[in-house]
Amino acid sequence: MQPAPKYLENRARTAIGRAEPSRPLKCILADGLLTPGIRLFDYGCGRGDDLRHLSMLGFEASGWDPVHRPDHEHRSAPVVTIGYVVNVIENPAERQEALRRAWALAEQVLVVSARLTLEAKALRERTDYEDGCLTSRGTFQKFFEQQELRQWIDRTLEANAVPAAPGVFYVFRDEQARTHFLASRYRRRLAAPRLTKSAELFARHEAVLAPLMEFVGERGRLPQDDELANTAELAQVFGSIRKAFRVVLYATDEADWEAVREERGRDLSIYLALSRFEGRPPFGKLPLALQRDVKAFFGNYKQACTEADTLLYSLGQPGTVEEACQNSAVGKLTPTALYIHESALPILSPVLRLYEGCARGYLGRVDGANIIKMHRGEPKISYLNYPDFDNDPHPPLAESLTVHLQTFRVKTRSFGASSNRPILHRKELFISADHPLHAKFSRLTRIEESKGLFDDTSRIGLEEGWNETLAQKGVYLKGHRLLSARG
Ligand SMILES: C[S@@+](CC[C@H](N)C(=O)[O-])C[C@H]1O[C@@H](n2cnc3c(N)ncnc32)[C@H](O)[C@@H]1O
Structure with missing residues (x-):
């Protein structure tokens, strides 16, 4: 179906220039859906900025857009994207048609993205129109709820979409690929155990043993013969995979492999x-x-x-999350929540990983979120973005996204424009003890405590109170060093 030319013309205005990859493209790259040699086709590519990013990264990518690239051909590809297209189409039948056409081109996975209702509040002027609204620029926008978008994709394609991020879904062609992804x-991404003893046999055959160690580190079990490329070589040198792994165990700590x-x-x-x-x-x-x-x-x-x-x-069960929060080996516990840095997610207890997993299963990855707040009083998870967590000694909160796990309502808040944002203290509490920055953060906390900077906890949570406290104590921060303002 061909859309009316007037709408097409206006829809074209929705294509913005992108200085960085779009959210769906970031997901695709982070989730490893594109590997060298895997092509991408962008259906409704707008000005083609994602295609430029991909070509800079060395990937083969092409795209079509009814306005900006009408002469480019539709090509099937392992990965096909249809990014922020369906939300600009005001005719529901045409909206579905666009999705189906993109799906027909996807050999392995279709990546669908659309704008969510929680982004709608950024629009000041808008008039209701059909099932969406018209913006002040005369363009149509249909804002979806996360679940609504998923159900619409599933119904239209008779598929089972997987949330990759808020407003971004993967539709896998093959059910096994979907399960594999989930x-x-x-x-967890854990490194394989390190060498402890020098073992002559191990040292001589380290290169042959490396793929075996990588496999066991990745899956936690011995491979079957068809799961390693060099099984024959291992069998020739050591007799069998099992015997080869015994050599690895001798040179490393067996308890680490058990873990x-x-x-x-x-x-x-x-x-x-x-x-x-x-x-x-x-x-x-x-x-x-x-x-x-x-x-x-x-x-x-x-x-x-x-x-x-x-x-x-x-x-x-009542009390399970509460108990897990109280007993957590990592994280900052406050009366209302347990906060952890994303790097510590893998070391959370299974209950808390499952608690956070419920939110992730619904939303996918939340762009920029580096601190996760697990609420204690009600089933809610918040994803918080504290830019420059590593380098800023007391990073301010830029934005938050909260999902309620019973109602599945999603709320966002932006603190960008505020001059008095919430800030973090005692950053070492959010990360694991073996995080490379743990010692640096702890050192600063000890010094700040010794100077009495945390004495009045009611004042230091927001930027203004914290800056006043520093000034009153005659100190200032340079990176993670606390210096005297009085010379
Ligand atoms: C918001 S832009 C998104 C562009 C690009 N995918 C991106 O994420 O930057 C929406 C695009 O959808 C295109 N479009 C409108 N109707 C379409 C249709 N029926 N099929 C495919 N693309 C369409 C418009 O030309 C416009 O470039």
């Missing part, structure tokens, strides 16, 4: 627990590697699902 989302194994088992439990919300796949539909993980960690799928359900059930 399971890997809850897999990796336990953690991978927990990752799998968390994935299986969360998969309950959208219909857990039957065992035979899991990717082969995941089927093997299940057997290695739980013996069978029934046992794996029982353990996952026990974990999920415990989350709904």
